[in-house]
Amino acid sequence: MRALVLHKVGDLRLEELPMPNPGAGEVLVRVGFCGVCGSDIPRIHEKGTYRFPTVCGHEFAGTVEACGEGVFDLQVGEPVAVFPLLWCGKCPACEQGKYVQCQDYDYLGSRRDGAFAEYVVAPRRNLLRVPEGVSLEEAAMTEPASVALHALRRAGGCSFGETVAIFGAGPIGLLVAQWARILGASRILLFDIVPEKVEMARSFGFEQAFDSRTIDPVAEVSAQTGGEGAEVCVEAAGCPPTLLAALGSAKRGGRVVLLGNPSADVTLPQALISQLMRREVGIVGTWNSDYSVSGARDDWRDSLQAMAERKLALLPLITHRAPLSGAIAALNMMRDRSAFFAKVLIAPREG
Numbered sequence: 001m002r003a004l005v006l007h008k009v010g011d012l013r014l015e016e017l018p019m020p021n022p023g024a025g026e027v028l029v030r031v032g033f034c035g036v037c038g039s040d041i042p043r044i045h046e047k048g049t050y051r052f053p054t055v056c057g058h059e060f061a062g063t064v065e066a067c068g069e070g071v072f073d074l075q076v077g078e079p080v081a082v083f084p085l086l087w088c089g090k091c092p093a094c095e096q097g098k099y100v101q102c103q104d105y106d107y108l109g110s111r112r113d114g115a116f117a118e119y120v121v122a123p124r125r126n127l128l129r130v131p132e133g134v135s136l137e138e139a140a141m142t143e144p145a146s147v148a149l150h151a152l153r154r155a156g157g158c159s160f161g162e163t164v165a166i167f168g169a170g171p172i173g174l175l176v177a178q179w180a181r182i183l184g185a186s187r188i189l190l191f192d193i194v195p196e197k198v199e200m201a202r203s204f205g206f207e208q209a210f211d212s213r214t215i216d217p218v219a220e221v222s223a224q225t226g227g228e229g230a231e232v233c234v235e236a237a238g239c240p241p242t243l244l245a246a247l248g249s250a251k252r253g254g255r256v257v258l259l260g261n262p263s264a265d266v267t268l269p270q271a272l273i274s275q276l277m278r279r280e281v282g283i284v285g286t287w288n289s290d291y292s293v294s295g296a297r298d299d300w301r302d303s304l305q306a307m308a309e310r311k312l313a314l315l316p317l318i319t320h321r322a323p324l325s326g327a328i329a330a331l332n333m334m335r336d337r338s339a340f341f342a343k344v345l346i347a348p349r350e351g
Contacts, residue, residue: 002324002348003055003117009048012328017055020113020121022068027124029080032136033321034115035059035144036334036344038170038238039261043110045335050111057116057346058084058109061130061139071124079130081142082115082122083291083300084108100288116327118348125293128300131308138307138314140345141175145312146289146299147259148175152183153299154286155232155255163187165221165230167246168237168260169197169209171317171343176234176259177206182311185232189224191217191245192237196340204313212245221249228252229279234259240266247272252279259286317343324348 005015022028034057043049044056061081064074074080086106087094093101108114108122130139158164164180166173169192180188190201190209201209210220221230229251235243238260247268250256276283289299306312319342322330327346333339 001118003113004057004324004327005053005055006044006049007053010045012044012331014324014328017117019119022066022071022121024069025071025124026068026121027064027071027074027080027127028066028068029060029062029082029115029120029122029127030065031060031115031118031120031348032062032079033060033140033345033347035140036331036346037144038172040109041331041334044331054110055113055115055117055120056109057114058107059140059143060115060120061136061142062115062120063136065119067124074124074127079134079136079139080127081130081139081300081304082108082120083126083128084114084143085288085291086112086123086126097292097294099291099293116324116346116348118324128304131304134304134307135315137318137345139304141314141317141343142300142303142307143289144172145175145303145306145314146291147286148172149179149303150289150299151176151234151236151257151259151286152179152232153290154284155234155257158183158185158232160184161186162231163189163221163225164232164234165189165191165217165246165249166234166236167191167217167242168235168239169194169201170236172259173234173236174201174204174317174342175312176236177201178204178312180232181205182306187224189221189230191220191242194340197342200342204316212241217245218248225251229254231255232257236260238263240264244268244272247276247281247283250276250279250281253281254279255282255284257284257286318345320344322346
């Protein structure tokens, strides 16, 4: 099979690899589409993975190609989405079903080979059937959609009458905004410094999307809320200015969610820390999403259900689709920001 193989930082090659074989309890998935996560760019070009060589890619969906021993409930050709975190099943967190807190996890696309390839092997327990009417392009975005939902749930959700302020209007920020709308928030404010992202947010119906280059986000949140601040503030860019703005925009008793991967150190001014203390603002971190192996409701099942009910608009987020032969150029474009992009999908099968 063909795959994009990362041999060292910045050394990405399109190569032929042996076809992986599914072991007991595993499934061979023919990759339909794999999204490029914001974390993939520094992983490939700056930080590297946990071992080399590695095939990156963890936001994907595809069809069942073959089943390993003991897997009898899936048919060849069935569409599936794949939860990329491979939990150990032995630590205290796993015993409670909190796989996102696993102490000894593996991960498709960073710790073992992922889906920038024509095929990938994953445990059956990590696979969910894609509902009828949901395309593989949409299903490939189950992971970021679930991460966005999980972020709001970490904040305790949002409800009618509440304001949600989102700092960063990239794909994950726009997914948070969509979930906030679905969950009933009365006012959703989005901020970004890229005009095209602001316009994209408005195209999704979020009229209160603002260019942070021309307005002060904290002052705008205050103006929009009668000086109270927002009940929920989500930092979705990972930049020091957006973190400071999110912290400074929370109302008394408000909740701040740290969602964006941090790009640099942040120094908090003494006055801001004092305000956070006096307002008794709750600050929570979020990293991944909840997944249930027992079939209970979780972020992944709720995301797929929302897709099936046409509540999430995912296809308009896609600005680029690239085959494996064009994927390196697409990844370099994202690194260099030589063109505007939102969601970039890699489609391993040519044509």
